[in-house]
Amino acid sequence: MRNQGRVAYGYLTPALLVLGGLLAYPIYQLVLISLFDYGQEQVSGGAPLTFLGLGNYRTLLGQQQFWTVLGQTVGFAAVCVVGSLLVGTALAILCTRVRTWARMVLFLAALGAWSTPAVAGSTIWLFLFDANFGFVNEVLGTTGFSWTFDKWTAFGLVAAQVIWCSFPFVMVTLYAGIKAIPTEVLEAAALDGASTARTAVSVTLPLLKPLLIVVTIQSIIWDFKVFTQIYVMTNGGGIAGRNLVLNVYAYQQAFAASEYGLGAAIGVVMTAVLLAITVFYLRALKRQGEVL
Amino acid sequence: MRLKRFVAVLGVGAVVACAPVQSGPSSSGADEKTGQLRVWLFDEVNRGPKEAVVKDAIAEFESAHSGVTVDVQYIQVQTRAERFKAAFSDPKSAPDVAEFGNTDLAGYVSAGGFSDLDLSKWGESKDLVPTVLDTAKVDGKVYGVPWFVGVRALYYRTDVFAELGIQPPKTLDEIAPIARRIRQAKPDMLGISAGGKYLFAALPFIWAQGGDIAKSDGGKFTSTVDSEQAKAGVAKYAELVKDDICPPAQCAGNGGDASVEGFRTGKAAMTIGGDFNRKSVDASAAAGKYGVVPLPGKTEGSIAPAFAGGNLLGVLKGTQRKSLSTEFVQLLASKKYQQKMYAAMGNLPTFSDVQQQVAESDKFLEPFTATLKSGTKFVPVTPSWAKIEAQAVLPTMIQEVVTGAKDVNAATKTAADAMNAAFAS
Numbered sequence: 001m002r003n004q005g006r007v008a009y010g011y012l013t014p015a016l017l018v019l020g021g022l023l024a025y026p027i028y029q030l031v032l033i034s035l036f037d038y039g040q041e042q043v044s045g046g047a048p049l050t051f052l053g054l055g056n057y058r059t060l061l062g063q064q065q066f067w068t069v070l071g072q073t074v075g076f077a078a079v080c081v082v083g084s085l086l087v088g089t090a091l092a093i094l095c096t097r098v099r100t101w102a103r104m105v106l107f108l109a110a111l112g113a114w115s116t117p118a119v120a121g122s123t124i125w126l127f128l129f130d131a132n133f134g135f136v137n138e139v140l141g142t143t144g145f146s147w148t149f150d151k152w153t154a155f156g157l158v159a160a161q162v163i164w165c166s167f168p169f170v171m172v173t174l175y176a177g178i179k180a181i182p183t184e185v186l187e188a189a190a191l192d193g194a195s196t197a198r199t200a201v202s203v204t205l206p207l208l209k210p211l212l213i214v215v216t217i218q219s220i221i222w223d224f225k226v227f228t229q230i231y232v233m234t235n236g237g238g239i240a241g242r243n244l245v246l247n248v249y250a251y252q253q254a255f256a257a258s259e260y261g262l263g264a265a266i267g268v269v270m271t272a273v274l275l276a277i278t279v280f281y282l283r284a285l286k287r288q289g290e291v292l
Numbered sequence: 293m294r295l296k297r298f299v300a301v302l303g304v305g306a307v308v309a310c311a312p313v314q315s316g317p318s319s320s321g322a323d324e325k326t327g328q329l330r331v332w333l334f335d336e337v338n339r340g341p342k343e344a345v346v347k348d349a350i351a352e353f354e355s356a357h358s359g360v361t362v363d364v365q366y367i368q369v370q371t372r373a374e375r376f377k378a379a380f381s382d383p384k385s386a387p388d389v390a391e392f393g394n395t396d397l398a399g400y401v402s403a404g405g406f407s408d409l410d411l412s413k414w415g416e417s418k419d420l421v422p423t424v425l426d427t428a429k430v431d432g433k434v435y436g437v438p439w440f441v442g443v444r445a446l447y448y449r450t451d452v453f454a455e456l457g458i459q460p461p462k463t464l465d466e467i468a469p470i471a472r473r474i475r476q477a478k479p480d481m482l483g484i485s486a487g488g489k490y491l492f493a494a495l496p497f498i499w500a501q502g503g504d505i506a507k508s509d510g511g512k513f514t515s516t517v518d519s520e521q522a523k524a525g526v527a528k529y530a531e532l533v534k535d536d537i538c539p540p541a542q543c544a545g546n547g548g549d550a551s552v553e554g555f556r557t558g559k560a561a562m563t564i565g566g567d568f569n570r571k572s573v574d575a576s577a578a579a580g581k582y583g584v585v586p587l588p589g590k591t592e593g594s595i596a597p598a599f600a601g602g603n604l605l606g607v608l609k610g611t612q613r614k615s616l617s618t619e620f621v622q623l624l625a626s627k628k629y630q631q632k633m634y635a636a637m638g639n640l641p642t643f644s645d646v647q648q649q650v651a652e653s654d655k656f657l658e659p660f661t662a663t664l665k666s667g668t669k670f671v672p673v674t675p676s677w678a679k680i681e682a683q684a685v686l687p688t689m690i691q692e693v694v695t696g697a698k699d700v701n702a703a704t705k706t707a708a709d710a711m712n713a714a715f716a717s
Contacts, residue, residue, distance in 0.1 A: 029312070032311075032312055033312045036311075036312055037717075038312055039717075040377055040380070040399070040403045041402055041403055041404070041675070042312075042314060043313075043314065043377075043380075043381055043403075044314075044377075044380040044381050044403050044404050044405070045314050045404060047402075049311060049312070049314065131541075131542070145541075146541040146542065148545070149540070149541040149542075149544065149545065150541075235545055236684070237684075238545075239488065239540075239544045239545055239691045239695055240488075240544075240688050240691035240692045240695060240697055241684070241688050241691075242697070252682065252683060252684065253683055256373070256682035256683075257678070257679040257682035257683050257714075258377070258399075258678065258679065258682070259679065259717075
């Protein structure tokens with residue numbers, strides 16, 4: 001037994017080393033830095049290090065703006081997650097119903113959106129929605145209307161862009177999932193006289209659930225951490241910072257201002273929030289009787 | 293059990309190694325007289341003329357110093373913060389000489405990045421404009437030679453003003469009514485293109501009212517942006533970013549470049565622009581039909597104090613060739629090469645006599661040199677300024693007022709608190 005255990009550890013070591021190097025060490029550094037007053041002066045050796053303990057966290061949690069931004073981030077991420085899941089699922093189902101050529105076109109379009117670099121995609125969307133020369137305003141006849149000025153149209157525009165570039169992942173994954181469902185199962189349901197709707201709810205959906213969980217968690221993590229789209233499309237957080245999300249806030253308040261300690265603290269809080277959301281989500285599923 | 297022991301070992305290791313890394317340029321003490329001098333200069337939209345002047349200077353320098361080569365790298369203004377931070381943290385990748393913006397000075401110096409310069413043996417230094425040289429000083433020590441200075445004044449469309457039979461504003465208070473009148477007569481034109489993020493246009497409004505954004509008490513700064521005078525200035529500027537002059541939906545998000553761009557497209561009757569904007573305006577829809585006057589102050593005939601922007605040339609602390617570096621700085625920033633830079637790029641010189649010479653030969657510069665002569669002001673010289681700038685404290689304040697998110701009292705209070713927090717850290 002003892003020997004077997006040692007062998008097992010031996011097999012696990014390479015993976016543990018990689019995980020330790022790529023995950024544990026950076027997180028350890030992040031937490032460590034968040035406990036110090038660590039600015040540019042300290043990095044380049046111009047000033048001594050001061051240990052603050054939880055000082056950075058106290059500063060952060062005491063900022064009213066932090067809570068506003070956190071709330072905005074959660075709301076924005078929720079809209080993006082729901083949006084990309086809905087669009088992705090709908091198009092995945094559509095893909096299973098249409099002819100090959102139409103599916104090809106759909107896939108190419110989706111892959112195009114997926115593979116567009118975030119900065120380029122955001123800039124192109126900005127061009128499309130430009131107040132004076134944008135295609136959208138021209139079509140709608142609203143030339144001169146600024147989409148990025150109002151808080152909610154700005155958020156809406158960015159959310160649409162985020163959904164545009166993240167639905168393909170959902171679509172492709174779910175399409176593969178639907179295709180992998182054995183036809184025997186569906187035939188059996190049909191023979192038992194189940195309607196299309198009944199088949200979808202009682203057969204297809206349960207079989208897709210593991211995949212849905214994966215894409216949901218992935219989307220939550222991605223959309224919670226959106227940076228590029230907000231930074232580019234709202235010019236660094238919108239008028240008077242009203243379109244800030246947590247990642248852009250961390251960059252502006254901490255990293256651009258050389259307050260690496262505070263920035264690390266924001267990073268730790270974000271990691272904690274994401275872990276909490278994921279764990280909460282998984283537990284909720286477990287309570288529903290899902291085998292994970 | 294074994295896992296627990298493993299975790300315990302990890303924990304002990306963590307406590308033992310418990311401090312983030314620190315590195316840094318300790319000045320090496322070495323002062324080599326040969327080898328390669330590395331120089332960082334800012335890239336420009338149209339770099340050719342600048343590069344040509346710099347090449348001349350290098351040729352002169354290399355022929356005077358045998359065994360010395362000069363390697364110039366042009367870095368982007370947008371990413372300068374990252375580049376300089378990296379250079380300070382790793383002296384091996386750092387240049388010996390660098391061009392940098394004077395608002396960045398205090399932060400760079402406190403990061404231990406630049407070394408102070410002794411200009412006493414340099415004859416030309418006595419002709420440097422004192423208020424401009426002040427922008428190169430921290431705690432009384434000089435850390436760079438002002439290479440050129442940039443000031444802003446009021447650009448206006450002569451054709452529009454003539455058509456409506458109006459004169460350029462003579463006092464600060466006249467700007468808003470005139471701008472409003474123009475937009476009324478020409479609804480598709482901005483009265484004045486004034487951006488919500490255009491801090492260097494807003495500051496003169498605060499200074500003209502006798503206010504300031506901060507005051508220093510023996511090196512300790514406190515924000516005064518919520519003082520009565522400063523509030524009056526903020527309100528005056530915010531009045532310009534309103535639907536009847538420059539609609540917030542169009543102007544609130546604009547910084548300096550975008551504000552001048554509004555004027556360049558021919559869609560604005562006025563803007564606040566720098567001497568450095570001349571070439572781009574001359575190549576725009578407003579070419580040939582614009583004039584420039586100093587931004588007027590509170591009373592007729594006075595000039596609102598302008599922000600003394602500009603770039604410095606400095607020597608990095610980690611350099612192994614301090615004497616050579618200092619000599620190169622003194623050459624590139626000399627009267628001769630400032631004159632050449634003026635001819636090539638239109639950069640305003642920092643020597644009073646050279647300023648006078650170029651102003652006499654070029655009427656365009658008059659409003660700018662007049663502004664310089666009447667006295668300029670500067671942002672607080674403290675490393676905290678870089679932080680206040682990065683956090684966009686003051687642009688956010690202006691934007692809050694122009695969008696009506698907060699009134700002047702509340703917005704300036706928030707900004708003052710944020711500034712004081714930055715000063716304290």
